[in-house]
Amino acid sequence: MRAGPSQEEIRRQNLGALLRHVHVNGATTRAELTNTLGLNRSTIGALTADLAAAGLVSEGGARETGRAGRPSLVVRPESQRVYAYALSIEVDRLRAARVGLGGRVLDVRTADRPRGTLAAEAVGPLAGFVKELHHSAPPGSVCVGSGVAVSGMVRRDDGMVRLGPTMGWVDEPLGAALAEALGDDRGVLVGNVSDVCALAEHTRGAAVGCDHVIYLYGDVGVGAGIIVGGRRVTGHGGYGGEVGHMVVHPGGRPCLCGSRGCWETEIGEHALIQAAGRSGAVGREAVLAVVDAADRGDGLAQAAIRQVGDWLGFGVANLVNIFNPETVVFGGTLRDVYLAAAAHVRSRLNSIALPACREHVRLRTPKLGDDAPLIGAAELAFEQLLADPLDATIA
Amino acid sequence: MRAGPSQEEIRRQNLGALLRHVHVNGATTRAELTNTLGLNRSTIGALTADLAAAGLVSEGGARETGRAGRPSLVVRPESQRVYAYALSIEVDRLRAARVGLGGRVLDVRTADRPRGTLAAEAVGPLAGFVKELHHSAPPGSVCVGSGVAVSGMVRRDDGMVRLGPTMGWVDEPLGAALAEALGDDRGVLVGNVSDVCALAEHTRGAAVGCDHVIYLYGDVGVGAGIIVGGRRVTGHGGYGGEVGHMVVHPGGRPCLCGSRGCWETEIGEHALIQAAGRSGAVGREAVLAVVDAADRGDGLAQAAIRQVGDWLGFGVANLVNIFNPETVVFGGTLRDVYLAAAAHVRSRLNSIALPACREHVRLRTPKLGDDAPLIGAAELAFEQLLADPLDATIA
Numbered sequence: 001m002r003a004g005p006s007q008e009e010i011r012r013q014n015l016g017a018l019l020r021h022v023h024v025n026g027a028t029t030r031a032e033l034t035n036t037l038g039l040n041r042s043t044i045g046a047l048t049a050d051l052a053a054a055g056l057v058s059e060g061g062a063r064e065t066g067r068a069g070r071p072s073l074v075v076r077p078e079s080q081r082v083y084a085y086a087l088s089i090e091v092d093r094l095r096a097a098r099v100g101l102g103g104r105v106l107d108v109r110t111a112d113r114p115r116g117t118l119a120a121e122a123v124g125p126l127a128g129f130v131k132e133l134h135h136s137a138p139p140g141s142v143c144v145g146s147g148v149a150v151s152g153m154v155r156r157d158d159g160m161v162r163l164g165p166t167m168g169w170v171d172e173p174l175g176a177a178l179a180e181a182l183g184d185d186r187g188v189l190v191g192n193v194s195d196v197c198a199l200a201e202h203t204r205g206a207a208v209g210c211d212h213v214i215y216l217y218g219d220v221g222v223g224a225g226i227i228v229g230g231r232r233v234t235g236h237g238g239y240g241g242e243v244g245h246m247v248v249h250p251g252g253r254p255c256l257c258g259s260r261g262c263w264e265t266e267i268g269e270h271a272l273i274q275a276a277g278r279s280g281a282v283g284r285e286a287v288l289a290v291v292d293a294a295d296r297g298d299g300l301a302q303a304a305i306r307q308v309g310d311w312l313g314f315g316v317a318n319l320v321n322i323f324n325p326e327t328v329v330f331g332g333t334l335r336d337v338y339l340a341a342a343a344h345v346r347s348r349l350n351s352i353a354l355p356a357c358r359e360h361v362r363l364r365t366p367k368l369g370d371d372a373p374l375i376g377a378a379e380l381a382f383e384q385l386l387a388d389p390l391d392a393t394i395a
Numbered sequence: 396m397r398a399g400p401s402q403e404e405i406r407r408q409n410l411g412a413l414l415r416h417v418h419v420n421g422a423t424t425r426a427e428l429t430n431t432l433g434l435n436r437s438t439i440g441a442l443t444a445d446l447a448a449a450g451l452v453s454e455g456g457a458r459e460t461g462r463a464g465r466p467s468l469v470v471r472p473e474s475q476r477v478y479a480y481a482l483s484i485e486v487d488r489l490r491a492a493r494v495g496l497g498g499r500v501l502d503v504r505t506a507d508r509p510r511g512t513l514a515a516e517a518v519g520p521l522a523g524f525v526k527e528l529h530h531s532a533p534p535g536s537v538c539v540g541s542g543v544a545v546s547g548m549v550r551r552d553d554g555m556v557r558l559g560p561t562m563g564w565v566d567e568p569l570g571a572a573l574a575e576a577l578g579d580d581r582g583v584l585v586g587n588v589s590d591v592c593a594l595a596e597h598t599r600g601a602a603v604g605c606d607h608v609i610y611l612y613g614d615v616g617v618g619a620g621i622i623v624g625g626r627r628v629t630g631h632g633g634y635g636g637e638v639g640h641m642v643v644h645p646g647g648r649p650c651l652c653g654s655r656g657c658w659e660t661e662i663g664e665h666a667l668i669q670a671a672g673r674s675g676a677v678g679r680e681a682v683l684a685v686v687d688a689a690d691r692g693d694g695l696a697q698a699a700i701r702q703v704g705d706w707l708g709f710g711v712a713n714l715v716n717i718f719n720p721e722t723v724v725f726g727g728t729l730r731d732v733y734l735a736a737a738a739h740v741r742s743r744l745n746s747i748a749l750p751a752c753r754e755h756v757r758l759r760t761p762k763l764g765d766d767a768p769l770i771g772a773a774e775l776a777f778e779q780l781l782a783d784p785l786d787a788t789i790a
Contacts, residue, residue, distance in 0.1 A: 228630075321637040322714075357548075357637055
């Protein structure tokens with residue numbers, strides 16, 4: 001219902017579109033930008049000059065096109081100079097990185113994290129990492145913001161973690177605490193790890209160019225980052241994508257959320273480890289150990305993989321009926337489960353999902369590996385810059 | 396990534412925004428349009444003049460504002476002159492209507508429809524209705540297009556009905572057959588009945604102003620029209636929203652789709668009628684009879700309402716965890732089941748859905764009643780006109 005934009009709004013949109021293009025695609029010739037953005041050469045020249053003056057892109061190093069005529073100048077994001085802080089609070093570790101414009105991880109710090117510690121206990125170490133990263137950044141480089149990925153339900157408005165059932169958290173004001181510890185008035189953008197990984201894989205990974213994507217992330221719990229019509233499904237308060245708490249097994253095992261038979265009780269880390277007769281073991285290493293044992297012929301491990309693979313396919317079929325996606329990506333420990341049980345997953349999908357809903361769906365593993373939470377958290381932080389490049393506060 | 400629009404594109408956007416505003420909100424003063432669209436008075440005047448010249452709006456009848464100064468002119472959609480044909484193929488009946496710009500149902504035709512007849516068999520009667528509606532339309536009135544609502548999985552690109560499990564249809568080219576029978580080169584837009592009702596209730600019914608909506612529609616089967624971030628979830632091929640085939644009861648009753656334990660086997664028309672000991676009865680009347688009997692103290696009917704209400708709440712809880720919606724609307728026969736079993740639905744929702752996902756959700760019945768499929772089908776047909784008012788072909 002909103003009316004069309006003003007001239008100045010259009011200029012800002014165009015600046016954002018150009019910067020986003022080189023941020024996502026890397027070095028691009030002016031000729032390619034002219035084609036892709038549908039703007040004329042003089043407009044592209046003026047926009048590039050504005051962005052270069054703001055220190056966001058550089059120009060030069062004309063690329064050989066192999067064609068006759070003057071080679072076109074190349075526009076590059078200032079990846080070394082312009083960066084975001086990307087933080088990740090995972091079940092078993094903490095990470096912090098400097099991620100350059102263009103999505104390059106420039107520098108990382110990692111620490112183990114004892115299970116069961118609170119969000120508040122992660123703030124100090126992460127702030128320490130950010131200080132280290134700041135000191136080792138090249139002189140003259142600038143930070144455009146900070147983002148953090150976390151396994152929990154995040155209130156969109158203020159980054160409050162409402163519930164981290166696998167972490168034992170309730171109502172922890174993570175966004176506010178990190179912003180204070182980092183001394184950043186711009187705030188720290190907080191995203192659920194599945195949402196953030198979906199954003200990363202959609203921008204520069206396994207789901208590039210796909211408008212309808214379900215990215216599943218498993219560790220102790222299971223969540224999804226869902227993209228519909230090219231945009232993330234956040235829900236009314238920011239809590240959408242809690243597919244791990246879709247009940248698939250009425251009267252089944254109790255879940256940490258208080259309900260029973262949730263999907264994550266059948267496909268989470270505990271389910272696999274327990275079915276393989278290894279109760280007590282935890283973490284990704286334990287999941288990989290079950291997958292390895294199944295590979296080597298361990299009957300109990302093979303049965304566990306089959307059982308979890310069946311339930312994985314079962315829930316994916318439900319989601320395929322609901323969303324009719326183009327791509328389903330299996331991330332976190334579900335990557336390993338999927339690779340070991342792909343035939344079971346596909347067979348369940350075929351027997352349960354409606355043919356029209358599943359006919360074009362591609363099942364994929366992530367392309368960005370363990371960097372996805374960091375790259376995605378950085379995307380959250382870059383978002384404001386890309387929406388309005390000359391207005392964003394950079395410090 | 397697309398660059399900002401040209402001057403001409405902006406003019407078209409503004410024309411569309413103004414026309415959409417009066418289409419959705421009805422008669423609006425120029426002063427209100429100036430405020431709402433954020434454009435200056437002279438621009439509003441010029442846009443209104445263009446739309447009036449095209450016969451899409453009329454101006455006049457200055458409304459008393461009660462304030463000093465010149466009263467502002469009122470802009471109205473040309474509801475009597477500009478209309479769409481809206482068709483609806485329901486389990487038990489066929490309907491066709493002329494719906495005026497502004498969403499007014501001007502004239503309707505209805506016929507009973509024997510269950511089990513094919514889509515092809517609906518085309519002739521519907522085309523006959525359209526001929527009648529055309530002849531009784533006032534001289535000088537113009538049709539901007541046609542839309543049809545149908546209980547089936549609709550391929551977005553061409554209106555092919557891939558599967559209408561409750562109708563026994565497979566791959567019926569409904570869009571093409573109707574366009575040919577109506578002799579309309581512009582084609583006929585085909586939408587799933589749940590999607591189309593969701594569109595209608597979102598535009599002018601129970602979900603106005605809500606960005607995250609699940610509209611459930613029940614008859615023999617169950618489907619959902621889902622709105623995320625203000626936009627309909629269509630999925631990759633157009634088949635999204637098949638929530639009736641979310642399996643909620645592994646190993647449960649066989650479903651018409653070939654799977655078992657689908658949600659619609661627990662909450663569809665058959666489930667209620669059978670649980671009430673009335674096997675053999677069919678249709679909305681039979682559902683209402685069970686609701687009435689429960690009201691009058693029939694124990695078996697009350698147990699049936701409880702059972703179906705429990706399963707209804709169960710599935711809604713799953714969807715609330717997945718989508719974190721603002722509003723859930725119960726349409727079709729689910730309206731009556733919900734009203735009879737609201738306490739059971741709410742109790743299941745509270746015990747299964749995560750508090751953060753459900754805390755702001757409103758459970759609602761539709762506002763548009765039985766007109767929703769017609770109003771929604773007309774919205775499909777108006778869409779092109781609203782996107783580019785002066786470019787649409789009107790005949």
